[in-house]
Amino acid sequence: MSETQSTENPWGSARPWLTADIVVIRSGSVLLIQRADEPHKGSWALPGGYVDEGESSRAGAARELEEETGIVAMPEELVQVGAYDDPGRDPRDRVVTIAYLLEVASGVVAMAGDDAAAADWFPLDALPPLAFDHAEILADAVRRWKA
Template sequence: MTLNTAAVTVDLVLLTIRQGELQVLLIRRGIPPFEGRWALPGGFVLPAEDLDAAAARELREETGLDPSSGHFEQLATYGAPGRDPRGRVVTVAYLALLPDLPAPVAGSDAAGAEWRPAFATGELAFDHGRILADGIERARAKLEYSPLATAFCPPSFTIAELRAVYETVWRTTLDPRNFHRKVTGAENFIEPTGETAIRDRGRPAQLYRRGTATLLHPPLLRP
């Protein structure tokens, strides 16, 4: 298809933690351009849609989830000439951070869909490599000053599970005692549920849930 006028699309950077690593949802394109290449999920904005509605529709189609299931925000706009060989296409990218999700089902115009390691995707179609890199860096940065890490967790979680999110996204190892002191000392970051759960080592661990804070004070800075 060749476009004679400018078009608008939405692309989704869908991140989750599966099998102990940060993963991104990718689709294998079933149609030109870049047929057979991996790409971020997305599509054209319909004439009667606004951007947020289009992104929410794509999220539901790709994951079966509503945006309220996790963290969902507009990332950036990309409009370099030549980014799409079909013509002038401007895309608005969205970032979604979600708890562990099941295997995806490819849409009608895709040859396949998979969760793939976010830091080792290989070359993606269009400029999706840049968009993915921007999405990952946004997530890594926001973990420092917002309670965003809890978007990767179930409603109730242990401190160790929360620490695993930071270690996975930041690609580092954190001291358990120091991390515990920092997250429990950040005002309204997390709060105890009053319950415990048995985890990997067979010992009861206190469960927490996200608190009311929208910004972390003090922030948790990357090593």
Template structure:
């Protein structure tokens, strides 16, 4: 008898965007759907077939928050792929950082129940355990990258 070692779990590719306004606020959405319905999360979502990740990040940020940036505005933070980071299965995300001027406004669009600008300090401390998925780790990595430039 031979053991079947083939991995049958399908990988899903997503993007997340850490959008920083005025140097000290991060843009979060309120998830309007499971998993983590009602919890705060970074704007992001699935990469469509044939779509480049940066293009997907720009699209998702715009769809969820109305904030418009270009692919060239994005800085790569890293790839987050820990097993169990998403309860739906194997989701591998590429995270990006973008900074926008202090007057930038956002509003919930088609893919978010609500949006809000939150002080980065609050996200890194008070809200740490309340963010969906591993978004606290993503914000932490982006903030470290931004503040050590």
């Protein structure tokens, strides 16, 4: 880690931070978590979060999925959807995310954990408003899933 990065305050750096988000689809529904913390506290979002030092974004996505929803996936099961790097996508700082897609069996159950206040499945045609740029990420993932 360089001297300009701080593990104490990830939002105080001028460098971009790396996150991983994951779109989980089950029988035509998508898994969303309700954010327990700011920004967008109470809003629905894709599971995801900061990639740890020494961790790939794919491994970070799998870890965050398990921490926030209890769903276990092997990193190699995740299909990369794309990178999202709009400078204003996160109000805290410059954050780049790599998004992944995972399709799970119809019986898979999710339970909120870590910094998720709730976790629930939403039909793809009846989504609530989403935090950050997650509506764009979800639309891209659904196009890939349908292809």
